[in-house]
Amino acid sequence: xxxxxxxxxxxxxxxxxxxxxxxxxxxxxxxxxxxxxxxxxxxxxxxxxxxxxxxxxxxxxxxxxxxxxxxxxxxxxxxxxxxxxxxxxxxxxxxxxxxxxxxxxxxxxxxxxxxxxxxxxxxxxxxxxxxxxxxx
Amino acid sequence: xxxxxxxxxxxxxxxxxxxxxxxxxxxxxxxxxxxxxxxxxxxxxxxxxxxxxxxxxxxxxxxxxxxxxxxxxxxxxxxxxxxxxxxxxxxxxxxxxxxxxxxxxxxxxxxxxxxxxxxxxxxxxxxxxxxxxxxxxxxx
Numbered sequence: 001x002x003x004x005x006x007x008x009x010x011x012x013x014x015x016x017x018x019x020x021x022x023x024x025x026x027x028x029x030x031x032x033x034x035x036x037x038x039x040x041x042x043x044x045x046x047x048x049x050x051x052x053x054x055x056x057x058x059x060x061x062x063x064x065x066x067x068x069x070x071x072x073x074x075x076x077x078x079x080x081x082x083x084x085x086x087x088x089x090x091x092x093x094x095x096x097x098x099x100x101x102x103x104x105x106x107x108x109x110x111x112x113x114x115x116x117x118x119x120x121x122x123x124x125x126x127x128x129x130x131x132x133x134x135x136x
Numbered sequence: 137x138x139x140x141x142x143x144x145x146x147x148x149x150x151x152x153x154x155x156x157x158x159x160x161x162x163x164x165x166x167x168x169x170x171x172x173x174x175x176x177x178x179x180x181x182x183x184x185x186x187x188x189x190x191x192x193x194x195x196x197x198x199x200x201x202x203x204x205x206x207x208x209x210x211x212x213x214x215x216x217x218x219x220x221x222x223x224x225x226x227x228x229x230x231x232x233x234x235x236x237x238x239x240x241x242x243x244x245x246x247x248x249x250x251x252x253x254x255x256x257x258x259x260x261x262x263x264x265x266x267x268x269x270x271x272x273x274x275x276x
Contacts, residue, residue: 001276018193029194031201094195098139102190119275127144128200131185133275135138 003118004060005048008070010079013040014095017084038082043100044123045074047108051115061115073107097124101132109134140254141197142185145207147216150177151231154221175219180233181259182211182240186251198251206248211240233260237268245270 015038016030026034033039047070051060081087083095089103105120123129153170154163163171170176184207188197214223220231225239241256257267 016195020193029199096190096195098141098190098197099195101139102137129142130197131140131142132137133140 001050002053002060003048003050004063004066004115005046006063006066006070008045008047008075009042010045010075011040011042012078012081012083013038014083014090015039016094016096018094038084041124043078045070045104046119046121046123047104047117048119048121049112049115050118061112065114066112069108069111073111074104077107097122097128097130098132101130105132105134137190138187139190139197140185140187141203141251142183143200143203143207145182145184145212146179147182147212148177148179149215149218149220150175151220151226152176153230153232155230175221178260180236182207183255183257183259184240184244184253185255185257186248187254188251202250203248206244206250210243210247233258233264233266234268237266241268241270 014033015035016033017026017036018029021029047066049061049066053060077087083090083100087095087103089106090099093099093103101120101122104122105117108120109117117134120132121129151170152173152175153167154173155166158166184203186198186203190197220226220236223231225231226235229235229239237256237258240258241253244253244256253270254272255267255269257265259265
């Protein structure tokens with residue numbers, strides 16, 4: 001088994017708010033991230049796929065295919081967007097780094113047939129990142 | 137759904153690698169420059185990974201303020217700008233980064249109750265890093 005990782009960057013804004021909480025609860029739980037005008041990050045995305053090396057091509061997966069899938073399914077939808085207002089998954093889910101990693105997994109997994117998705121890692125800043133392995 | 141949240145912190149500390157049970161020449165052979173009796177220091181990067189189900193109401197594995205608060209008061213306050221050899225964790229253990237990983241893991245494991253502790257990783261320099269997973273297993 002060989003693991004292959006491709007990185008990408010996107011920039012987006014978001015804020016954290018749960019309409020079921022009171023305004024005071026939202027402020028207490030989410031702090032500065034609750035500002036409804038939003039704030040932004042430069043996110044770094046790492047997508048890792050795994051598989052056996054194809055004896056003819058020497059590839060786990062054609063990188064061009066992985067890059068195009070990431071561009072189409074993830075970056076076009078998220079880059080330079082206000083996540084809460086423009087990305088359907090975040091009309092109902094809070095766009096935390098955890099939920100971003102899960103959402104990106106759910107967008108990519110059905111589209112990657114040649115290799116198996118192993119991990120989605122999302123860096124919100126260089127000091128904070130979340131890994132999702134598709135676990136229930 | 138289960139996710140893994142990692143947070144990086146930095147602190148600076150000095151240490152000397154030396155084992156009283158070894159002869160002087162054995163210490164010198166084992167630890168080389170790190171056996172210098174005056175010690176030397178590093179800027180350590182500490183990476184803490186916690187895991188758990190993502191809470192539907194907050195979208196979080198655990199609130200970062202809880203993790204940051206614990207690491208600041210229980211780890212950074214105690215370790216930053218210290219000589220590791222003088223701390224109780226290293227009264228019996230040589231303060232290698234391996235042992236530092238285990239010591240920090242133990243502090244988190246005992247005291248941090250907001251999420252499951254998955255891994256402690258240290259970068260001693262840009263060139264070397266160390267991980268301790270406790271009873272957890274790496275995901276393949």
